[in-house]
Amino acid sequence: MLAGLSSQTPDKIMALMRAYAADPRTDKIDLGVGVFRDPAGRTPVMAAVKTAEERLWRNQDTKTYVALEGDPAYLAALSGLVLGDAVPADRRAAIATPGGTGAVRMGLELARLANPSARIFVPDPSWPNHAAIIGFLGLERVDYRYYDAQARGLNIEGMLADLGRAGPGDVVLLHGCCHNPTGADLSAQDWQAVAGLLTETGAMAMVDIAYQGFGAGLEADAEGLRILAGQVPELLVATSCSKNFGIYRERAGALFALAPDGPTRDLAQSNLTMLNRQTYAFPPDHGARVVTEILTDPDLRADWQAELEGMRLHMQRQRQGLADTLRDLGGSDRFAHLGAQRGMFSLLGATPDQVERMRAEHGVYMIGDSRINVAGLSPDLIPRVAQAMLAVGL
Numbered sequence: 001m002l003a004g005l006s007s008q009t010p011d012k013i014m015a016l017m018r019a020y021a022a023d024p025r026t027d028k029i030d031l032g033v034g035v036f037r038d039p040a041g042r043t044p045v046m047a048a049v050k051t052a053e054e055r056l057w058r059n060q061d062t063k064t065y066v067a068l069e070g071d072p073a074y075l076a077a078l079s080g081l082v083l084g085d086a087v088p089a090d091r092r093a094a095i096a097t098p099g100g101t102g103a104v105r106m107g108l109e110l111a112r113l114a115n116p117s118a119r120i121f122v123p124d125p126s127w128p129n130h131a132a133i134i135g136f137l138g139l140e141r142v143d144y145r146y147y148d149a150q151a152r153g154l155n156i157e158g159m160l161a162d163l164g165r166a167g168p169g170d171v172v173l174l175h176g177c178c179h180n181p182t183g184a185d186l187s188a189q190d191w192q193a194v195a196g197l198l199t200e201t202g203a204m205a206m207v208d209i210a211y212q213g214f215g216a217g218l219e220a221d222a223e224g225l226r227i228l229a230g231q232v233p234e235l236l237v238a239t240s241c242s243k244n245f246g247i248y249r250e251r252a253g254a255l256f257a258l259a260p261d262g263p264t265r266d267l268a269q270s271n272l273t274m275l276n277r278q279t280y281a282f283p284p285d286h287g288a289r290v291v292t293e294i295l296t297d298p299d300l301r302a303d304w305q306a307e308l309e310g311m312r313l314h315m316q317r318q319r320q321g322l323a324d325t326l327r328d329l330g331g332s333d334r335f336a337h338l339g340a341q342r343g344m345f346s347l348l349g350a351t352p353d354q355v356e357r358m359r360a361e362h363g364v365y366m367i368g369d370s371r372i373n374v375a376g377l378s379p380d381l382i383p384r385v386a387q388a389m390l391a392v393g394l
Contacts, residue, residue: 012128012367020365028363029381031372034180034344035248036311039378046246048304052293060289065282069273070096070254074288077295078254081218082209082239086226087258093269095276096283098251100210100240105133106255107206107236108171109275110268112137115169121162121203122173123147125347125369127180130173130208142166147182149349152337154184160193166203171236174228176209177221178343181371185215185342191224195231206236213244213308214315215342233260241291243344244308250287311375315344318377325386344375354392362388 016032035043069075075094083092097103111118120134123146134141142165145158166172174194179185186194198205207225215221229235234257241252257272259265276283294304323339326332338346350358350370358364364385366372377385 016365016367019359023363023365025363027384029365029376029385031364031366031374031376031385033376034243034373036243036246036315036344036375037378039314041378043246043248046304046307048294048300048307049245049247049290051300051303052290055293056286056289066285068276068282069094069269070276070283071285071288071292073296074292075254077292078239078241079256081295082212082222082225082237083229083256084219084222084226086229090262091259091265093257093259093265093272095255095272096285096288097238097253097255097276098280098284099242099253100208100238101129101133101253102251102283103238103240103253103255104130104208106272106275106279107238107257108133108137108139109279110236110255110257110271111171111204111206112139113271113275117169119166119170120173121166121170123159123175123179125181126173126175127208142170144172146179147184147347149347152349154186154190156186156190156193160197163194163197163203164201166198166201168202170203172198172203172205174205174207176207176212176225176237176239178211178215178345180210180343181345181347181367181369183338183341183343183346183374186224188223188227191227195228198228198232204234204236205232206238208238210238210240211243211343212239213305214312214344217312218244218305218308229258234258234264241287245287245291245294245304247287247290250290251284252287252291315375318374318379318382319346321379321382322374322377322386325382326389329383329386330390338374344373345371346374347371348389348394350389350392350394354394357392358388362391364388 020030037043097106119140119142121142121144122130124143144162145155148155177185212221237256239254242248257268259268294300320339323335326335348370352368355368355370
């Protein structure tokens with residue numbers, strides 16, 4: 001029977017990881033995989049996470065199951081981190097999920113249950129797994145304009161024009177901050193415009209916020225989402241603790257469904273709980289407990305926020321350093337946008353041939369669409385990357 005399976009296309013990021021590992025060059029540079037790296041090139045365990053895990057090891061006295069929707073304390077703490085007081089607690093349904101990808105999957109599953117013919121409006125470009133999950137679920141994807149490659153910035157006019165075609169029963173997917181792959185984010189004014197448009201059209205938004213704290217700061221990165229949450233009657237929010245807590249392999253995430261009233265909230269909660277039960281029963285708990293310990297202890301939370309801010313500033317320094325070096329070497333400010341963008345990722349605007357040349361000739365690895373992880377840079381690597389970019393004609 002297994003011989004009847006269809007061959008699947010390998011994941012591009014996983015294929016890049018394998019190619020990088022097989023490359024014998026000692027001076028190769030990995031700008032592909034989306035993990036934070038410190039100046040030494042390591043992805044460290046955050047100090048607050050270490051402390052929280054030690055406390056759990058000493059004090060946790062059972063590994064029995066928690067609720068199907070996940071630990072209520074975790075969901076409350078993470079809901080507060082992401083949504084603040086933008087929406088009353090009695091309008092929030094929630095489940096813990098295996099990472100942010102699990103949250104995105106469950107959000108789309110919920111949308112499909114509510115309306116099997118829902119169209120999912122997706123920014124162009126977007127994280128590739130968005131389209132992959134939508135396609136796997138058999139939902140219709142509609143791309144909307146988001147990034148202007150020539151202007152190297154947000155195309156808000158095109159975005160709003162395209163989203164005007166969405167209506168009741170449709171879902172508009174938005175990146176909460178640190179847009180992947182472009183690093184170009186909506187301003188507060190843009191979020192207001194999107195909220196107003198969704199209110200007019202009746203389409204429901206789904207916000208994927210996987211990098212809170214990596215852009216302009218922990219609270220600033222949630223501002224747009226909270227603007228939206230305060231104005232629309234319904235909203236799905238997928239969040240992840242992988243990046244801002246550095247617990248990638250622990251798979252800690254959550255999905256929130258904001259409803260207009262209590263009965264609808266209860267209906268959403270029953271469906272979310274059912275989805276967890278049918279998919280993996282109980283969600284993973286260790287990473288969730290670590291996050292809860294950090295967010296509910298004032299001293300530990302302060303330590304975590306300070307370390308997170310240090311990570312954010314490190315990435316911003318690498319961004320600006322690359323932009324400045326390209327200006328100095330190339331005599332042009334055409335890469336100034338790299339310093340102005342936010343988060344881990346930016347698009348260089350390279351062709352697939354230029355991306356391949358940077359890999360083959362200079363040992364610089366990135367995704368085929370020329371997305372780079374700026375957290376993979378360090379001061380000593382920036383000149384080499386800049387020289388490779390210019391050498392291939394960027």
